[in-house]
Amino acid sequence: MRGTMMTDKALKVAAAPKKKKRRGLNLNRKRAMMGYLFVLPFIIGLITFFLVPLIQSFIFSINKLEVVEGGYNLLPVGLSNYNRALRVHATYARDLVESVLYMLTNVPLIIIFSFFAANLLNQKFKGRSLARAIFFLPVILTSGVMLVIDSGDLLQSSLGMTQTDGQEGAFRAVELARLLLRSRLSPTFIDYIISAVDRIYEIVSASGVQILVFLAGLQSISPSLFEASNIEGATGWENFWKITFPMVSPLILVNTVYSIIDSLTNSSNVVMGMIRDTAFASNDYGLSSAMAWLYFLAILVIVGIVVKLVSKVVFYYE
Amino acid sequence: MDIKSIFRKKSEEDRMHRRHLYYSMVRRSWSIVRGVIIAGICFLILYPTLVKLSVSFMPEQDIYDVTVRYVPKSPTLENYKTVLSAMRYNKAFWNTFKLSTLTSVMQLISCTVIGYGFARFRFKGRGVLFALVILTMIVPPQTLMIPLFLHFRYFDVLGIISAITGQKGINLLESYWPFVLMSLTGMGLKNGLYIYIMRQFFRGMPKELEEAAYVDGAGMLRTFGQIMLPSAVPAMVTVFLFSFVWQWTDTFYSSLFLMRTDVLAKTAANVSNQIMKDLSADIGVDIYLSPAISSMYTNTGSLLVVLPLLILYLFAQKLFVESVERTGIVG
Numbered sequence: 001m002r003g004t005m006m007t008d009k010a011l012k013v014a015a016a017p018k019k020k021k022r023r024g025l026n027l028n029r030k031r032a033m034m035g036y037l038f039v040l041p042f043i044i045g046l047i048t049f050f051l052v053p054l055i056q057s058f059i060f061s062i063n064k065l066e067v068v069e070g071g072y073n074l075l076p077v078g079l080s081n082y083n084r085a086l087r088v089h090a091t092y093a094r095d096l097v098e099s100v101l102y103m104l105t106n107v108p109l110i111i112i113f114s115f116f117a118a119n120l121l122n123q124k125f126k127g128r129s130l131a132r133a134i135f136f137l138p139v140i141l142t143s144g145v146m147l148v149i150d151s152g153d154l155l156q157s158s159l160g161m162t163q164t165d166g167q168e169g170a171f172r173a174v175e176l177a178r179l180l181l182r183s184r185l186s187p188t189f190i191d192y193i194i195s196a197v198d199r200i201y202e203i204v205s206a207s208g209v210q211i212l213v214f215l216a217g218l219q220s221i222s223p224s225l226f227e228a229s230n231i232e233g234a235t236g237w238e239n240f241w242k243i244t245f246p247m248v249s250p251l252i253l254v255n256t257v258y259s260i261i262d263s264l265t266n267s268s269n270v271v272m273g274m275i276r277d278t279a280f281a282s283n284d285y286g287l288s289s290a291m292a293w294l295y296f297l298a299i300l301v302i303v304g305i306v307v308k309l310v311s312k313v314v315f316y317y318e
Numbered sequence: 319m320d321i322k323s324i325f326r327k328k329s330e331e332d333r334m335h336r337r338h339l340y341y342s343m344v345r346r347s348w349s350i351v352r353g354v355i356i357a358g359i360c361f362l363i364l365y366p367t368l369v370k371l372s373v374s375f376m377p378e379q380d381i382y383d384v385t386v387r388y389v390p391k392s393p394t395l396e397n398y399k400t401v402l403s404a405m406r407y408n409k410a411f412w413n414t415f416k417l418s419t420l421t422s423v424m425q426l427i428s429c430t431v432i433g434y435g436f437a438r439f440r441f442k443g444r445g446v447l448f449a450l451v452i453l454t455m456i457v458p459p460q461t462l463m464i465p466l467f468l469h470f471r472y473f474d475v476l477g478i479i480s481a482i483t484g485q486k487g488i489n490l491l492e493s494y495w496p497f498v499l500m501s502l503t504g505m506g507l508k509n510g511l512y513i514y515i516m517r518q519f520f521r522g523m524p525k526e527l528e529e530a531a532y533v534d535g536a537g538m539l540r541t542f543g544q545i546m547l548p549s550a551v552p553a554m555v556t557v558f559l560f561s562f563v564w565q566w567t568d569t570f571y572s573s574l575f576l577m578r579t580d581v582l583a584k585t586a587a588n589v590s591n592q593i594m595k596d597l598s599a600d601i602g603v604d605i606y607l608s609p610a611i612s613s614m615y616t617n618t619g620s621l622l623v624v625l626p627l628l629i630l631y632l633f634a635q636k637l638f639v640e641s642v643e644r645t646g647i648v649g
Contacts, residue, residue: 030538031439031538032439032442034435034439035435035438035439036441037435038432038434038435039436041431041432041504042428042451045505046454048469049462049466049469053462053465053469056465057465117359120356125349125353125356131356131360133631133635134363135359137364139560141367141624143563144564144566144567144568145568145586145587145623146620148569148587149586149616149617149620150620200362201366204359204362204363257452258511264458265458265459275463276570288464289461289464292458292463293461296457296458296461299456
């Protein structure tokens with residue numbers, strides 16, 4: 001059937017264009033096949049190590065899992081694990097809300113700081129590569145186990161190392177508070193600024209990757225844009241808001257999403273630890289899965305809302 | 319030339335001069351402010367590590383001595399000796415080194431290939447698949463923890479292994495296989511991010527490069543291997559360093575799949591308990607460390623975890639910072 005149609009068409013269309021068209025189609029199909037080949041490892045991994053476990057984890061969350069010789073048994077219990085996580089468990093709901101609130105206060109500060117730092121590091125000055133090397137150092141210094149060790153550490157707080165509990169930190173913030181109160185800003189805003197100063201180490205140390213992303217973005221802006229605007233007589237301030245900011249605004253979205261995920265799923269997060277302990281310390285696999293699913297859904301909703309909001313200020317050059 | 323015009327010219331020159339002076343002053347004062355800000359932030363970043371370093375050389379009495387703040391009165395290497403043996407450092411170091419090298423090389427290969435596939439080929443479902451890459455970043459690894467654990471405890475490919483051996487799969491825990499399999503399929507620690515970085519990098523490269531290669535008769539694989547890969551080195555350095563560092567300090571996957579194997583991140587987190595156990599075993603009486611001492615041991619342990627990374631960073635730093643300039647990760 002198809003063959004006859006092709007010959008019918010072939011009668012109407014001249015030979016040369018037809019040949020060209022078919023070759024183009026083949027090339028496209030070939031490229032699509034190559035594309036599948038390149039992403040094939042991901043597809044395999046996605047199914048075996050992501051989608052199947054994700055569904056399994058959901059099944060565990062609506063069952064009571066009992067470990068027996070050579071495997072496990074599942075007893076369906078409906079939504080009672082979810083109910084236990086949210087209503088019965090002593091701290092789960094509170095810790096969940098707390099880590100979300102903590103994330104909401106920190107992420108804007110991280111974005112602002114990392115954008116500021118990237119702009120600083122993008123300028124020319126002596127010792128720039130040293131400064132860059134040190135600014136990226138937190139990626140090493142506060143990853144994985146380091147964060148766990150630092151977060152519950154006695155020496156650090158007693159020596160005022162992270163400036164959170166130390167006397168110096170408190171003293172500084174008091175001085176700043178007095179200054180800000182005189183400026184007649186709203187008290188909530190002042191509180192926010194002061195808490196930001198108190199947590200400056202946390203913010204700086206959570207900004208390594210974000211600085212990197214912003215810096216790479218700043219460097220990819222074509223210098224010709226600045227040359228043109230300088231000829232028109234624009235000031236540095238105008239250049240910043242009319243060129244730099246719009247050009248890196250897609251990265252604000254990227255960094256916001258990254259910071260949210262990083263803040264909610266890092267190794268020192270309370271909820272993450274609780275989910276782990278519920279599974280392996282108290283062997284309550286069903287409850288642990290329910291907690292993990294609730295947490296995942298919460299993150300998904302938050303990321304969805306934030307992406308919607310931030311997308312409004314993002315400008316795409318093209 | 320009359321006097322008036324001379325004066326006008328003079329004042330013109332004067333104004334220019336003053337303006338120039340003003341701008342150079344603004345520039346100079348900004349460079350001072352900038353220097354102060356940058357030095358301050360650098361100090362903030364380095365300070366906790368420097369304090370850890372100074373405390374790690376203190377004997378017990380110096381820690382309690384209020385007059386000692388940063389410089390120990392009688393510096394000692396005793397703490398390092400204790401911590402090194404409690405962390406079983408040599409063995410744990412090699413285990414960690416092997417694990418990190420293995421996984422980061424494999425993640426680098428898989429994420430580069432996958433990223434290139436997403437960046438340069440059009441195929442059905444590309445958008446959906448890429449959205450799923452982002453989803454793998456959003457889902458907390460804890461959600462997949464138990465199924466993955468069971469998956470590797472009774473590992474099987476489509477029932478083939480159980481059909482051959484007659485048992486319920488094979489146990490891959492306590493081996494590097496879970497890491498290898500997950501890294502090769504782009505499912506390891508934070509691999510979504512690496513795929514994203516590589517995709518953005520390849521998308522930013524000029525299409526003409528590939529087209530020229532095709533015109534010259536190179537196949538798609540050859541174009542990828544000989545044209546694209548050499549130019550992708552900066553982005554690959556970034557991905558490699560990230561994955562090496564994050565695997566090195568990871569406790570989540572290593573305590574999930576390698577419960578009985580010593581890796582640095584785990585032995586460091588547990589070091590003060592281990593010292594307590596060792597001491598109690600030596601003396602035969604239960605001994606408890608004071609909070610300050612056990613904190614000192616833990617901090618010294620954490621220094622020993624990052625020390626190899628810092629040395630690596632020292633060498634790779636130039637490459638890394640440069641690579642950032644040319645990576646061009648753009649959203």
